[in-house]
Amino acid sequence: MFPYKENPMQHKQQRMIPDWAWAVLAIAVVALTLALFMTDRxxxxxEALVYDVSRYEAVADDDVRYHETARIALELDNPSGLAVDSEGRLWATGEGALLMLDETGREQARHEIDGRPDCVAVAPDGTMYLGMRDHLAVFSDTGEHHTNWETLGERAWTTEIVVDENHVFVADAGNARVYRYTHDGQILNTIGERDPExxxxxxxxxxxYLDVAFDAMGALWVSNPGKLGVEKYRADGALLTAWHQPGFATHQFPGCCNPIHIAFKSNGTLVTAEKGINRVKTFAADRSFAGVAATSEHLNAGWxxxxxxxxxxxxxxxxVDTNDRILVLHGPLRAILVFEPIDAGKEKE
Amino acid sequence: MSTETKPGRREFIRAAAVAALGGGVWMAASPSAEKWVWQIDPHKCTQCGRCATHCVLNPSAVKCVHATKICGYCDLCSGYLQPAAPALDTGAENELCPTAAITRRFVEEPYFAYSIDEDLCIGCGKCVKGCGQFGNGSLYLQIKRDLCAHCNECAIARDCPSNAIERIPLSRAYVLKYDENAGEGA
Incomplete structure (x- = not known):
């Protein structure tokens, strides 16, 4: 029995919404559901949940006193250490190798090394010293492995070496001290240890990060990253000068531990490198701020x-090389970035 | 005329259900069967902040953990203090954590010990970024096993920009930055 026979009006009501409309409605519901699912993020x-220091990276144009004049590409994985010898040659080390370059960056020699040295220094007589995390490895000027010095313990992390006629100074970040060695590997004293007396x-x-460097007069300077500055020491470990500049302004050192590297120009200018806000700055011999050599924007580009x-x-x-150029060993770019004053003679140094 | 009866649909479904149930019980009881869980690889994490906002739980199952063995115990801790903080103390205007989940205790000049209040931590990773960018990365993020809802598809992993969230065996549970037995980077 068909309903319309009993009630024709009911049939009419059912047909008020045609079948195609139901189909469109169903498609619309499915599409809406999919759209909500796809866009529900x-x-x-x-801002409150994101750490951002970009506002502190900005540098006034007037403060930028250097520009990059050359970029020396390195055939070296994971570069870790850079040094300039007394003849102006550049030495770069990284994973499994030590490279000798002339001052234009042409590779002159390549020595294969077991492991990855953390740092390198070359004595005036050509002897090469490599920091191998817990000890120093010594190589002759021809690249022959001469000897390994005694381990500095399991906490040791050699981060920089400087050599003069009498001594080898080794920064050990793991033990937070600098060792003074004779050239044949005997420890004479340590510098920077906690001393309640x-x-x-x-x-x-x-x-x-712990760095050592000689200034133009041959005085020993050590970074004290946790105090955000540098300190000058006598060879026997006596503190002569401390200069700390904590803060996020351009002329200060930000974060918990900066500067990470230091070097000196021949006129006594201090060159510093920082992390966190990646940049290189210079300070005149009286430690007044002289300018920015490499900005974050420059150092962060290309990687x-x-x-x-x-x-x-x-x-x-x-x-710093023998021509007073600032050399920055850039790990991700696997290159040495060379910086020179934009306007020579008008530096604030 | 054959007297054999063909297996009906009902019998087939019943047999399949028994097989599936048996297989499930066998797999669960098997000693080699291991549960896999979501975890963050701290060496890949870029602290984008999404762990705080994308987890289906509120607050997130992601928490900051602290490898005290590699901590520098900094006075000027960049994971604890705002950049350019007006003062180096516990004032709210100086603290980096938006929920004040990090507390510090003086040890000796100039060192402080830091700890995380897990109940307050929302897993934003702001402190982790500050510590890693300026310090030595002793703060890092992990998905807490007792909090994780073990979603089939982790809502954070789906949008993690560095693919730092991956499945690891439950027996491993965490990806530690410093393992007492294995050393740093374990």
Missing amino acids: PDEPG RDSIGFVVPSH NAAEFPADPAPIRDLA
């Missing part, structure tokens, strides 16, 4: 920090 984290807390080294999460600091070492 949580809110992106706002002198009311000294010693070097504060929160991360694996992706996300690819180097374990070691995000791109500046692996810093040096």
Whole structure:
């Protein structure tokens, strides 16, 4: 029995919404569901949840006193150390190799090394010293492995070496001290240890950065990263000068542990490299701020920090060559960046 | 005329259900069967902040953990203090953490020990970024096993820009930056 026979009006009511409309409605519901599913994304984290120091990276144009004049590409994996010898040659080390370059960057020699040295120095007689995390490896001027010095312990992390006629100074970030060695590997004394009698807390080294450098007069300077500055010492370990500049302004050192590398120009200018806000700055001999040599924008270009999460600091070492050019060993770019004054003679140094 | 009866649909479904149930019980009881869980590889994490906003739980199952063995015990801790903080103390205007989940205790000049209040931590990773960018990366993010809802598809992993969230065996549970037995980077 058909309903319309009993009630023709009911049939009319059923037909008020045609079948095609039901189909369109069904499609619309499915499309809406899909659209909601596809576009339902949580809110992106706002400013309060994101760490951002970009505002402190900005540098006034007037403060930028150097520009990059050359870039020396290195056939070297994971570059870690840079040095300039007394004849002006450049030495760069990294994974499994030590390169000798002339001052224009042409490779003159390549020595294969077991492991990855952390740092390198070359004595005036050509002897090469490589920091191998817990000890120094010594090579002759022809690249022959001469000897390994005694281990500095399991906490040791050699981060920089400087050599003069009498001594070898080795920065050990792991033990937060500098060792003074004779050229044949005997430790004469340490510098920067905690010493309650002198009311000294010693070097504060929160991360694996501790640097040593000679100034133009041959005086020994050591970075004290946890105190955000540099200090001058006598060879026997007596503190002569301390200069600390904590803060996020351009002329200061930010974060917990900066500067990470230091070097000196022949006129006494201090050159510093920082991490966190990656940049290179110069300070005149009286430690007044002289300018920025390399900005964050410049040093962060051409590589992706996300690819180097374990070691995000791109500046692996810093040096000044015999022509007073600033050399920056850039790890991710596998290159030495050469900086010279934009307007020679008008530096604030 | 054959007297054999063909197996019906009902019998087939019943047999399949028994097989599936048996297989499931066998797999669960098998000692080699291991559960896989979501975890963050701290060596890949870029602290984008999405762990705080994308987890289906609120607050997130992601928390900051602290490898005290590699901590620098900094006075000027960049994971604890705002950049350019007006003062180096516990004032809210100086603290970096948006929920004040990090507390510090003086040890000796100039060192401080830091700890995380897990109940307050929302897993944004702001402190992790500060510590890694300026310090030595002793703070890092992990998905807490007792909090994780074990979603079939992790909502954070789906949008993680560095693919830092991956499945690991439950027996491993965490990807530690410092393992007492294996050393740093384990």
